[in-house]
Amino acid sequence: MSAIDLYARATSGHAERVAHAVALLQSAASEHAGRIVLASSLGAEDMVLTDLIARHRLPIAIGTLETGKLHAQTLALAQRVEQHYGLTIELHRPQQESVVHFVRQHGDDAMYRSIELRKACCALRKLEPLQRMLAGRTAWVTGLRREQSDARGAVPFLEADEHGRTKLSPLADWSWNDVWHYIATHQVPYNPLHDEFMPSIGCEPCTRAIAVGEDFRSGRWWWERDDAKECGLHVGGAQASAVSALPRRATTKNAQGASA
Ligand code: SF4
Numbered sequence: 001m002s003a004i005d006l007y008a009r010a011t012s013g014h015a016e017r018v019a020h021a022v023a024l025l026q027s028a029a030s031e032h033a034g035r036i037v038l039a040s041s042l043g044a045e046d047m048v049l050t051d052l053i054a055r056h057r058l059p060i061a062i063g064t065l066e067t068g069k070l071h072a073q074t075l076a077l078a079q080r081v082e083q084h085y086g087l088t089i090e091l092h093r094p095q096q097e098s099v100v101h102f103v104r105q106h107g108d109d110a111m112y113r114s115i116e117l118r119k120a121c122c123a124l125r126k127l128e129p130l131q132r133m134l135a136g137r138t139a140w141v142t143g144l145r146r147e148q149s150d151a152r153g154a155v156p157f158l159e160a161d162e163h164g165r166t167k168l169s170p171l172a173d174w175s176w177n178d179v180w181h182y183i184a185t186h187q188v189p190y191n192p193l194h195d196e197f198m199p200s201i202g203c204e205p206c207t208r209a210i211a212v213g214e215d216f217r218s219g220r221w222w223w224e225r226d227d228a229k230e231c232g233l234h235v236g237g238a239q240a241s242a243v244s245a246l247p248r249r250a251t252t253k254n255a256q257g258a259s260a
Helices: 003-007 014-031 044-055 072-085 096-106 115-134 176-186 192-196
Strands: 036-040 061-065 090-092 139-141 158-160 166-168
Touching: 003 176, 014 044, 014 139, 014 166, 014 176, 036 044, 036 115, 044 072, 044 176, 061 115, 072 192, 090 115, 096 115
Parallel strands: 036 061, 036 139, 061 090, 139 166
Antiparallel strands: 158 166
């Protein structure tokens, strides 16, 4: 059974949530023209955002962190997306010297030995390349949703990150059903690993399938406590601040992909 078979149900208010996400993206693309990027993990949420950006021809770049540890299916998806939409995905890789030094010192499986080593691996494979992705940009888009975990339960649509950039999470109020209903309705390409019970896909050594009823992110760093399960890309909402120029809630009912 595919993820679409399992999850792609229409839910009340879906069309309004699509319209609101589009309005947020349009407004941010206009305000930050040429200086805004979608930081895509190529997960289901980011595929929805990619489709919205391409469908509405929004001037928002798309970048992903090619950590050197991604699944072959994820790398293949990046190519498929480029062909499907006729766009280019920026691939931001870690500094080779840092990776070689880290692996020599701690081994290729260091992430399993301590939270500190796992976070050090994330720092050099994700955080440093993310800073290069965001350099010169004043806004970034993420696929964060409140439903994903307790730690993300209060994600705002808009906040200022720790460097003062606008951080936009247009799908903050979307459900997992919303995501898959959109993917099914618009034939959005997606990672086949989602069909193997991996709702949240990261690096291969740090992702596994989950069981029915488990938390969305329980397959990520499954050997750690729940409160440690972030890689540092998304610092908590203490800095959150409303950006009043952007729409708080669109109400139009004629959004692209509207469904019952
Ligand atoms: S998710 Fe795992 S492999 Fe990927 S950067 Fe973090 S610790 Fe390293």
